[in-house]
Amino acid sequence: xxxxxxxxxxxxxxxxxxxxxxxxxVPFEYIGRLLTQAGYAVLVPERRGYGGSDGPxxxxxxxxDMGQRFVARVExxxxxxxxxxxxxxxxxxxxxxxxxxxxxxLGGIVTMFAVSRSSTFAVAxxxxxxxGAWDISAPLRSALIAAAEKATTPTLxxxxxxDRSTESITTLGEIxxxxxxxxxxxxxxxxx
Numbered sequence: 001x002x003x004x005x006x007x008x009x010x011x012x013x014x015x016x017x018x019x020x021x022x023x024x025x026v027p028f029e030y031i032g033r034l035l036t037q038a039g040y041a042v043l044v045p046e047r048r049g050y051g052g053s054d055g056p057x058x059x060x061x062x063x064x065d066m067g068q069r070f071v072a073r074v075e076x077x078x079x080x081x082x083x084x085x086x087x088x089x090x091x092x093x094x095x096x097x098x099x100x101x102x103x104x105x106l107g108g109i110v111t112m113f114a115v116s117r118s119s120t121f122a123v124a125x126x127x128x129x130x131x132g133a134w135d136i137s138a139p140l141r142s143a144l145i146a147a148a149e150k151a152t153t154p155t156l157x158x159x160x161x162x163d164r165s166t167e168s169i170t171t172l173g174e175i176x177x178x179x180x181x182x183x184x185x186x187x188x189x190x191x192x
Contacts, residue, residue, distance in 0.1 A: 006093030014103025025051035116147035154182035
């Protein structure tokens with residue numbers, strides 16, 4: 001948290017899948033420092049199967065099934081984010097009327113699922129959510145499209161031009177545009 005008593009607006013940062021190192025705790029100090037210096041309290045919940053959290057890892061739970069088992073697992077990880085919101089409500093320094101949510105890759109998917117299920121979040125940032133899975137999982141595509149069709153949270157959608165797919169971001173942006181949901185789509189130049 002920033003210095004002082006607050007209350008501070010909060011950002012929940014949703015980590016990616018961390019394939020192969022799921023059970024290593026990763027505090028995301030860079031993200032924490034960046035946001036606390038800007039005046040935000042930051043929570044990086046290690047969802048089920050990550051770090052010291054209970055439950056099977058993502059790969060143990062779904063194996064190579066990128067279909068309905070994968071979508072169900074991500075929905076369950078989204079439940080963990082709502083448990084994190086409940087935890088934030090116990091902290092006097094957290095302004096739970098001003099919660100932003102953001103995530104990268106799998107965390108971007110969790111972010112989109114969360115904003116489709118609740119108006120708790122003031123803003124959202126989806127950083128390349130499903131860029132690697134968009135072309136290989138029709139059930140995930142359908143679930144993300146359904147999420148975008150429900151979400152009303154102002155959202156920043158970001159992806160690099162040479163990621164596996166930009167459609168995971170641009171498609172959601174088109175849906176938000178059609179529904180007049182405040183949003184911005186940024187397709188960055190190619191990364192090296």
